[in-house]
Amino acid sequence: MKLIKKIPVYFLAFFIFLSFSVFVFADTNDDKLKELTSKIEEYEKKIKELQGQQQTLKSTISFLNNKISLTQAQVSKTEKEIEILEEEIGKLSIKIALPIFIRQDLG
Secondary structure: OHHHHHHHHHHHHHHHHHHHHHHHHHHHHHHHHHHHHHHHHHHHHHHHHHHHHHHHHHHHHHHHHHHHHHHHHHHHHHHHHHHHHHHHHHHHHHHHHHHHHHHHHHO
16 A cells, blocks of 8 residues: 555656656757857858958959969060060171171172
């Protein structure tokens, strides 16, 4: 008979424990959801910042590529100018040397 009287007490204690556990787990889950939501918001903010930096980096890379192309064009132009000057020097050398050779042959 004592056992029958104790069963409702054990059952009541077990029910209280389960109820408390459910509330604790619910609070823990809510806290975890809030934490995860906060992390998601942080990551979304970082992604937006990085996208802005990505545009800045793309602009910088584009600028540098254009600067490289400009420098290469300037180098090519300078090389062509040097080539033209070398041809002119060669022609002028002939014009200067030819009369000297002619005088030597006549002289």
